[in-house]
Amino acid sequence: MTETKKTETPEVVKINKWDGAAAKNAVDDAVREVLTGDLKCKESFALIDGRLFLCALAVGVALYALLWDYLYPFPQSRLVLVICVSSYFVLMGVLTLYTTFKEKGIFVVARETVASGTRVWEASSYVKKHDDKYHLVLVLRDTNGKFREASINKSFANYIDSSGVVAQATVTSEITRLYNSLLSEKKEK
Amino acid sequence: MLDSLFDDVKRMNKRQFIYQVLSFGMIVSSALMIWKGLMVVTGSESPIVVVLSGSMEPAFHRGDLLFLTNYPEEPVRVGEIVVFKVEGRDIPIVHRVLKLHEKNNGTVKFLTKGDNNSVDDRGLYAQGQLWLTKKDVVGRARGFLPYVGMVTIYMNEYPKFKFAVLACLAIYVLVHRE
Numbered sequence: 134m135t136e137t138k139k140t141e142t143p144e145v146v147k148i149n150k151w152d153g154a155a156a157k158n159a160v161d162d163a164v165r166e167v168l169t170g171d172l173k174c175k176e177s178f179a180l181i182d183g184r185l186f187l188c189a190l191a192v193g194v195a196l197y198a199l200l201w202d203y204l205y206p207f208p209q210s211r212l213v214l215v216i217c218v219s220s221y222f223v224l225m226g227v228l229t230l231y232t233t234f235k236e237k238g239i240f241v242v243a244r245e246t247v248a249s250g251t252r253v254w255e256a257s258s259y260v261k262k263h264d265d266k267y268h269l270v271l272v273l274r275d276t277n278g279k280f281r282e283a284s285i286n287k288s289f290a291n292y293i294d295s296s297g298v299v300a301q302a303t304v305t306s307e308i309t310r311l312y313n314s315l316l317s318e319k320k321e322k
Numbered sequence: 323m324l325d326s327l328f329d330d331v332k333r334m335n336k337r338q339f340i341y342q343v344l345s346f347g348m349i350v351s352s353a354l355m356i357w358k359g360l361m362v363v364t365g366s367e368s369p370i371v372v373v374l375s376g377s378m379e380p381a382f383h384r385g386d387l388l389f390l391t392n393y394p395e396e397p398v399r400v401g402e403i404v405v406f407k408v409e410g411r412d413i414p415i416v417h418r419v420l421k422l423h424e425k426n427n428g429t430v431k432f433l434t435k436g437d438n439n440s441v442d443d444r445g446l447y448a449q450g451q452l453w454l455t456k457k458d459v460v461g462r463a464r465g466f467l468p469y470v471g472m473v474t475i476y477m478n479e480y481p482k483f484k485f486a487v488l489a490c491l492a493i494y495v496l497v498h499r500e
Binding site for chain 2: 154158181196198202206207214217221222
């Protein structure tokens with residue numbers, strides 16, 4: 134592939150490939166696209182909604198404290214402030230635990246309904262700081278609670294071309310390969 | 323350039339966008355909750371203040387950061403540095419207690435003066451007010467950090483600069499996907 138095709142269609146997403154976070158987000162999005170689009174799974178939002186709920190609750194508590202302190206100036210509002218401040222920091226702790234132990238970098242959960250029940254696919258990724266390796270883990274959980282995982286550890290150079298455009302075809306083939314290998318493993322057992 | 327700035331936002335789905343807004347909200351509310359927490363711990367409605375004038379030199383200079391406490395059980399004594407509010411003035415004043423009268427029932431009234439001023443503060447108090455009482459006190463100075471408050475002073479003197487800095491930070495946080 135050469136860089137001759139510079140004409141931009143509105144669909145083409147161009148990112149700054151030297152920005153690790155942006156690159157990760159772009160490839161994450163591409164992976165989500167594959168799972169929910171090409172592989173026809175239905176995205177499940179429970180995990181991210183849980184995080185959004187915790188965040189919204191924390192911000193709500195802070196706003197409540199602000200409002201209460203405005204209506205009943207300080208010495209009066211002491212008790213409410215104590216409750217709000219302590220619950221806010223507890224919520225922050227819970228949020229940290231939630232993202233480290235429950236989410237673990239999972240950015241998409243997709244359900245697939247098949248004859249034997251529901252399969253759940255979870256994709257998570259991480260990138261070390263100042264590293265070009267994009268580490269992708271795909272987990273398959275079936276209805277019996279069994280799970281299997283497969284991972285790829287490849288440089289961003291595989292997924293993003295030199296102009297900063299995500300190569301959707303490469304991502305699709307990689308994900309499909311993982312998907313099929315997880316499924317065939319399942320059949321062997 | 324400006325177009326690419328908002329690219330990240332444009333590509334977000336609904337949930338990512340909500341999260342972006344909420345994480346901005348959490349940055350602001352963390353600062354707010356730390357402040358409110360300090361209020362509860364110190365008992366002062368404004369636990370950290372910046373010295374705005376030279377009236378307490380050589381003890382405090384313009385731009386010093388003061389840490390206050392305001393525990394009701396600790397009595398105010400002559401020679402202490404208190405921060406107090408005066409009716410009709412927005413900004414609290416940091417001055418030393420010069421004279422103090424205490425009644426048996428614990429009520430106090432006191433007069434203050436800036437170390438660097440030639441007269442006491444009666445001219446600064448509200449019309450007809452001769453003494454300060456406990457309810458005027460915001461807190462007592464417990465510690466200070468020199469120069470740090472200059473940032474706040476500059477920000478207040480050049481409000482446009484302040485808004486520019488705040489706007490840049492806000493846009494960066496809102497637009498940049500973590």
